[in-house]
Amino acid sequence: MPPKYYPTRGHLLVCQGSSCQARGSSLLHQALWKHLEREALSYYKQGGSVRLTTSGCLGACNHGPTMCVYRQRPEGLEEGWYAAMDFPLASRVAQAVHEGTPLPAEHRYGPPEEIPVGSH
Numbered sequence: 001m002p003p004k005y006y007p008t009r010g011h012l013l014v015c016q017g018s019s020c021q022a023r024g025s026s027l028l029h030q031a032l033w034k035h036l037e038r039e040a041l042s043y044y045k046q047g048g049s050v051r052l053t054t055s056g057c058l059g060a061c062n063h064g065p066t067m068c069v070y071r072q073r074p075e076g077l078e079e080g081w082y083a084a085m086d087f088p089l090a091s092r093v094a095q096a097v098h099e100g101t102p103l104p105a106e107h108r109y110g111p112p113e114e115i116p117v118g119s120h
Helices: 018-022 025-038 087-099
Strands: 010-015 050-055 067-073 076-082
Touching: 010 025, 010 087, 018 025, 025 050, 025 087, 050 087, 067 087, 076 087
Parallel strands: 010 050
Antiparallel strands: 010 067, 067 076
16 A cells, blocks of 8 residues: 655755754754644645655755745745744744745745746
């Protein structure tokens, strides 16, 4: 029997590199995990659609904790890269992913959201 497939609207990755951990990324991941569970936003909950994963270094070591977001949009794959993340912002990002609304602009860095992957 194959594993159960859970459709998602987006994927959040929270850096667990040593610099980000020193700035609280482990606690951020735990708090965000509990929030996704409590609000039934987790992909495996009834009606949920957000996947959360830890990641290795995301490359903004002096600005952690960092988080990146990937989600499929009609115009292509959207990326959102965030520095100096805190729980309130991370929960707003997760809500935006779930609802399909624009990602928050604060603390965002990296490629502009209007350029779909593969069009560079």
